[in-house]
Amino acid sequence: MYWTEFLTVALIHLLAVASPGPDFAIVVRESVAHGRRAGVWTALGVGAGIFVHVAYSLLGIGLIVSQSIVLFNALKWVAAAYLLYIGIKALRARPADPAAAELQADEATRSSRGAFVTGFVTNGLNPKATLFFLSLFTVVIDPHTPLAIQGGYGVYLAGATALWFCMVAWLFSQQRVRAGFARLGHWFDRMMGAVLVGLGIKLAFTQLR
Template identity: 70%
Template sequence: MYWMEFLTVALVHLLAVASPGPDFAVVVRESVTHGQRSGSWTALGIGCGIGLHVGYSLLGIGLIVSQSILLFNLFKWLAAGYLFYLGFQALRARPAAVGDISAGVPDEPRSRRRAFTIGFVTNGLNPKATLFFLSLFTVVIDPHTPLAVQAGYGLYLALATGAWFCLLAWLFSRSRVRAGFARMGHWFDWLTGLVLIGLGVRLVASEMA
């Protein structure tokens, strides 16, 4: 009965998750710099961040945040500050050793908790995700759809997001791919840092929809 609605939700989510953003940038950097394990735990953190958005969308908290300029701006500044932090951390990264660059050897993996936290906070503090899931659960999904079915949609969204970014973590941690990025030397860290800072600036400059 709800298959068409589910397919619509899945399609909208696919288009959203496939577009590059902060989640994509941090997964690529973690996978290239620290290897597949760190990238995968970052991806799992992002998936759990999706679960957070789904949870408060179902509870209606997202509607409150979206209607309060003060709360929205506070949320936006927290997210931008975290992106700035990640960006400056990337800019401060040391150049890789020549031997490591030629072999494409990743740095020491991050702890699981640290990698997971990076993914969770990056996604959880993204106000664009707040508005996306709010619109998804108020416009795309019929309000008369049973709460259990909506929760099932949310579970799918979290699992699909985690699986997508785990796939990216696997791809960008492959030896040839990592070696290709490594040949860029310190420029890769600088580029990633500038992208993250740029996303933060764009977030700060954006107006509340």
Template identity: 75%
Template sequence: MYWTEFATVALVHLLAVASPGPDFAVVVRESVAHGRRAGTLCALGVGCGIFVHVGYSLLGIGLLVAQSVWLFNVLKWLAAGYLIYIGYKALRARPAALPEMPQSAGRSARGAFVAGLVTNGLNPKATLFFLSLFTVVINPQTPLSVQAGYGLYLALATALWFCLVAGLFGQARVRAGFARLGHWFDRLMGGVLIALGLRLAVSELR
């Protein structure tokens, strides 16, 4: 009965998640700098961040945030500040003492997971996306249990996609390619994250 609606949700989500953004940049950086394990944990954090958006969308809080200029701007500036912060840390990367890339042991599981969770959970563009999804694409008459099922799919699909990204960029051969210029790659990703943060901070999302 709801297969057509689900197919629409899945297609819209596929187009959104495949578009490079803060989530992609953070997962790639974690994977290259710290290995597949850290990248995968970061990807799982991004997936769990989806539950944040789905939760407030089902509760109607997303509509409240979107209608409040003050609340929405606070969320936007928090997200921008976090991206700029982790981008600044990446810009300070120094050449490794050994020719190999830094190992995943240098990155805690919690740190990698939280990086993905916070990056996605504080993304105000994700707020607008899920608000639109749950108010325009999904029929308000659709049972909450079915909508929750959609949310579970969105979280799992997001986590799976970024786990694949982490698997690609976390391969030993790929990481070895960045061995000599690893710190420059880190700085490049730091610049990308800062640019995304600044763009978000000055953007007019309302």
């Protein structure tokens, strides 16, 4: 019964998590500066941070939707505007200077706990994630969907996020791949920018059910 909704959530999340942002930057930095192990622990921290957003989204969704249509519309427009902003910004991405990606490895040992906390805090304080989850749980997910099902979505989102960034950590711990991404990454940014602009426009015209 909820498979269509789940697939919609999964698709939107895939597009959002693949869009470069603070989480992406911190995982890349940790992977390049401290190695694959630190990068993976940072990725797991980012995934755990998702539960922060899921928790307040679940706690606040009933109040937002049932108490104030004005507040709902305000939130919808803010979220849509943010998606348009980051989408247009990504569309304007320019080729990176290959030399800028040449970060020197840090000889100091990075603790697993330190890497995990860095990822967790970065995601937990990420305003992009805040607006994304509030819009996801107020617009995409039907407010009548049982909390247990919505919680299941949250578990999936956390796990998928962690898995994605573990892949990023593995990728960017390889020197040759990192250098190649530095040359071609702007095309990826532009593609994701077009997708985000489309999502922003769709969100702006979404009506409360």
